[in-house]
Amino acid sequence: MPIFEYKCRGCHHSFEQIVLSTREQVRCPKCDSSAVEKQLSVFSSPGNRSEQPTASPGACACTPQTCGCR
Template identity: 50%
Template sequence: MPLFEYKCSECDHKFEELVANSESKVTCPKCASEKVSKLLSVFAASGTSSSGSSLPSAQSSCGSGFS
């Protein structure tokens, strides 16, 4: 399941959310605003083993520096 990173444009809070489908509404856990913008999609950043799902062309450059 893809893990997406969002940023709230109301309170500037960054959070991560597991979304089952891209239509699901994401709200900020802090201020409950729906004005969130999706950042990069991260695939469960820690851990190397992905069980089963092989995406053939997932070689997008994830080159935005986040530390």
């Protein structure tokens, strides 16, 4: 299931939310505000011990100038 990290614009509370639908309204669990921002990375969340992604840009070990992988 996709888990996204959100940050509330009102109280700056960060929380994680399982989003079953992109149309689902996400609300801050602390102040019940719907003015939340989806964070780009969930892996920087403190206390999140879920597995790290193994693949990342640059995983081919080439420099951008000499990358022959594409």
